[in-house]
Each structure stands twice: as C-alpha cells, then as structure tokens.
Amino acid sequence: MGGSPLQTDSFLRFHHAGDVTVKPGRRLGPRRIHDYELVYFPKSTRTLYTSAGVTYALDSPFALITRPGETHDYNFDPAIPTRHLFVHFDFVTDGIRQRYPKLLLEGAAPATVADGSLVPQLMKQLLYSFHHRPARWQSMAEMLLLTVMEEMEGSLEPDSGHLDPRAIPPQIANALQYIDTHANETIEVEQLAKMAGWSHEHFTRTFQRHVGHSPKEWMTKRRIGLAAQLLLQRSDSVKQIARAAGFADEYYFHRLFRRMMGMTATEYRRKYGDPRLREMAPPDDWGRFYPLNHIFILRSADKE
8 A cells, every 4th residue: 555655744653553343252462562552432332441450441432542561451342343443653752742641641541532522533534544645644644643632631631621421321321322323213212211221210310310401302402403414414495304304393393493593494504504514424424435344554654
C-alpha cells in the first residue's frame, strides 16, 4: 500500500491501525507492546480490560490508551462479537507527549465516551485517512488523533462536567442505544423493560432517575431530533419527514415540533437549512468507506 514519506515536521509515527470485530470469548494478553495504542469501543459490552493490576468493565462506550511496556489484557465479551477501532503510534518529540500527563500515566483509567463526543467520528475519519491516503494524510491524521487525545485528557480532569456513563446501569445504556437506533419505530416501554429484565415500574423509575426524562418523553425527544435532522438533510415534504421519523399523525407532529423546537418545522428548515447538508452521508455510513476487519500497515510513515 503506497503512502507519503514522513514529513520532517511530523510529531507522530503511525505504525498500524484497524477496525475489527473479534469473536465472543476471545482473550488477548497478557501482553506488552513497544508503542502506544489508542483503542475505541463504540458499544456497551461485557468486555473486561486489565491494566496495572486493575480491571475495568467496558460496559459503556470507552476509549483507552495503553503505553509502551505496560502489561495489559482483554477478556472480550463471552456472548457477542466485540467491535473496536485502534491505532498504534509513537511520539516523535516529548513536547507533545507532555500535553497529556493524566492520559499517558501508567495505569490510567479508560476514558468514557459521552453523548456528543467527537471521538466516534474522529476515529472513523482517522481510519478513512489511513485507507485512502489523501494528500497530506499524515498531517490530517496527526490532528485527528491529537483531538481525540485532547478530549480524553479533558474527560480525566476533575470537575470535567461530563456525566460518567459508568454511573448509568448497562440496562439503561442499552435502552438508550436501542431508542436511538429505532427512533422512527413504535417502541413500547414494556418492551424496553423486558429487554432490561426489569419490571415496567422499576425500569421507568430507574430510567427517569438517570436520564432526567421518562422513557416516553425521551423517545419523543429523540424522534423530534430525528425529524429535525431529516428536515435539513432531505428535500422531502414536511409530511414525508414526519412519517419517516415515525409520526403517523401529521398534525400531532406539527404541534409537538413547535412545542419542543420553538418554531414550526417549515420555519426550522428555512432558518437552518443548507443545501450542502443533503450531500452528507448519515454517520453510520462511515464504515462503508474503508474495509472492516482489516489492518492498515503504516510503516511507510515510520521512517526516520
């Protein structure tokens, strides 16, 4: 695979990277690596990660870094395949490394990836750059990786203001993920409660306590959010958008949208619409633009 030589002003060396899904029950390690590895787990799993003698349950989206010579191991989810994105790299100079004292400290805890985080799309863009090698890919990849590390370092700061997903029970995290994935479908609270293995009452109380909304309120909020996104990305009529977002009653949709967004759907599209948004692929389509379960060897960028 071709690529540009390392630029003289580069401050990172990339070795290899990938977006892979491993079979249930696989164990990796204990092992030590000679470089740094950034790993991103996009979904809640029962994977266990151990570093410096401490074991962490990766029961929410997490990003973590292992350091050269640090003993660590993974016990992947025993029941379902586990997807993770990773990149191996080194620092060219100490100046950049010193920007991340908490993140690069041996045994540092995994960083939670909260809602609204930049990490998911930046990691996918990073893999896209490694696969396609556009002009100046090395510089772009460096900026992407450092932006991920900036966010991770910030999440480890005291009083960072981020809600720790580890405080959310995995049953609620899974319900939130299911709602996001099926926002345009009819979802019953009883259905979510059964998926969690809880009673309807216990699920509703726990959901309200951790999310700040009842399950029905949250589902409505996510469906209106989906409709708002579709209004900007599609040229369909408002009626078609309402149906695509799961609203069978157009008039109910209009009333709800105005109450929650402070304006009508037509006014929202007129105020925030941009024709360029219609050319963008949905975020979930990113995986189509580079091969999954493939390792990108980047040693062409490893020359001194």
